[in-house]
Amino acid sequence: QVRLVESGGGLVQAGGSLRLSCAASGRTSRTYAMAWFRQAPGKEREFVTAISWIGGSTDYADSVKGRFTISRDNAKNTLYLQMNSLKPEDTAVYYCATSSSVYIASSSMLEYDYWGQGTQVTVSS
Numbered sequence: 001q002v003r004l005v006e007s008g009g010g011l012v013q014a015g016g017s018l019r020l021s022c023a024a025s026g027r028t029s030r031t032y033a034m035a036w037f038r039q040a041p042g043k044e045r046e047f048v049t050a051i052s053w054i055g056g057s058t059d060y061a062d063s064v065k066g067r068f069t070i071s072r073d074n075a076k077n078t079l080y081l082q083m084n085s086l087k088p089e090d091t092a093v094y095y096c097a098t099s100s101s102v103y104i105a106s107s108s109m110l111e112y113d114y115w116g117q118g119t120q121v122t123v124s125s
Contacts, residue, residue, distance in 0.1 A: 002026045002114040004096050009119030016086050016123070022079040022096030022116055030100040034072060034079045035112060038092035038121075045095070049081065050105035059105040064090075086123045093118040 008020040024031050035050035049060045049070040058070055069082040079096050097112035106112075 002028065002031055002098060002100070004098060004114055004116035006094065006096050006116045006119040009094060009121045011122045011124065012086055014086060014088055014123055014125050017082070017084045018086065018121060020081040020083070020094055020096075020119060020121075022081075024077040024079070024098065028077045031077065031098040031114075033099045033102045033104055033106055033111065035097050035106070036070065036079075036081050036094055037097060037109065038090075038094045039118075040089075040092040043092075045109065047107040047109070048094070050107060051079070052105045053103040057105050059107055061107075083121070086121075088123045088125045091121060091123050093120050 003025045006022045032053040036048040037045050038048050039045040047061050051058050051070045055072050067085045071080045095118045096116045098114045099112045102111045
């Protein structure tokens with residue numbers, strides 16, 4: 001089993017920045033591809049960004065390209081999401097996820113079998 005715990009969420013004004021972290025524990029040898037998803041009130045959970053096991057490749061949703069950066073430190077078993085130029089439409093609960101079988105950066109929720117509890121990000125206008 002793998003446990004994921006997100007942190008770093010909060011309230012920020014539009015144009016501001018936040019850095020989310022996701023700490024993995026347990027069977028971390030099985031944390032391959034990792035990703036961030038988000039879910040706004042009344043909407044379905046959506047893909048934000050993903051990173052491959054070694055970190056050599058990434059994928060981003062069009063809505064966050066150029067503003068968000070995903071990274072990982074495998075020595076610390078931690079995933080990061082640097083969010084800049086935040087907009088009110090970025091308001092959501094952000095979830096990190098990891099796959100125990102997929103190595104590449106995937107945008108499909110079906111590829112990820114471990115999820116964190118989420119952290120709230122609220123961007124005021």
